[in-house]
Amino acid sequence: MVDVGLTQVIVRRLNRYYRSRPRARGVVDHYHRGVRMNYAVSYRTGTCLMSLFLLGIGVGTYFLPGVFAGHAPIMVYVLKIAWVGIIVVALLAPLQALRTYVVIDDEGLLKSDLWGRQTRLAWKDIARMQIKLNDNEVIFYNDGKTKLTMSLCHNGWQDFLESAAKHLNPGLFAQIAITLVGIKKRPGEEIRFPG
Numbered sequence: 671m672v673d674v675g676l677t678q679v680i681v682r683r684l685n686r687y688y689r690s691r692p693r694a695r696g697v698v699d700h701y702h703r704g705v706r707m708n709y710a711v712s713y714r715t716g717t718c719l720m721s722l723f724l725l726g727i728g729v730g731t732y733f734l735p736g737v738f739a740g741h742a743p744i745m746v747y748v749l750k751i752a753w754v755g756i757i758v759v760a761l762l763a764p765l766q767a768l769r770t771y772v773v774i775d776d777e778g779l780l781k782s783d784l785w786g787r788q789t790r791l792a793w794k795d796i797a798r799m800q801i802k803l804n805d806n807e808v809i810f811y812n813d814g815k816t817k818l819t820m821s822l823c824h825n826g827w828q829d830f831l832e833s834a835a836k837h838l839n840p841g842l843f844a845q846i847a848i849t850l851v852g853i854k855k856r857p858g859e860e861i862r863f864p865g
């Protein structure tokens with residue numbers, strides 16, 4: 671049995687590790703005419719390696735003879751459902767790490783998720799933000815129901831701060847910049863405020 675507390679400790683340490691890695695600038699997105707923020711290489715590599723590990727468990731469970739022998743039929747069904755779950759997670763995790771991105775442009779933020787569904791949040795509509803360190807997420811909200819979630823594991827946060835300095839109201843920008851700089855700063859690293 672897997673201890674839930676141990677799992678949470680491991681995930682928090684991995685999140686802290688991914689946040690502490692050096693970040694590159696975003697890349698130019700010619701299609702959307704902005705700067706694209708994708709997951710950092712260290713996050714993509716870790717996700718792909720974990721998926722290979724899960725696929726190894728799934729394939730081993732499926733092909734090892736006698737894994738399901740001698741168990742009650744209900745237990746066999748539960749194990750098969752768990753096997754399908756492991757395979758689905760192992761296949762979708764690298765796709766999510768490779769396909770999810772956020773584009774920063776003069777109009778606002780545009781996020782594309784795993785399935786290609788896009789969410790746009792204009793600069794003038796951003797009303798507040800929330801940071802979830804345990805999930806490595808920064809969530810921006812407007813006054814309505816729209817929210818846009820960005821990962822702290824993305825490259826291009828310096829580009830985001832530069833664009834936010836131009837387009838957001840000063841009070842909200844100061845809140846975002848001070849919070850992000852406090853999270854991102856590593857010992858000996860200098861963060862430049864735009865403007």
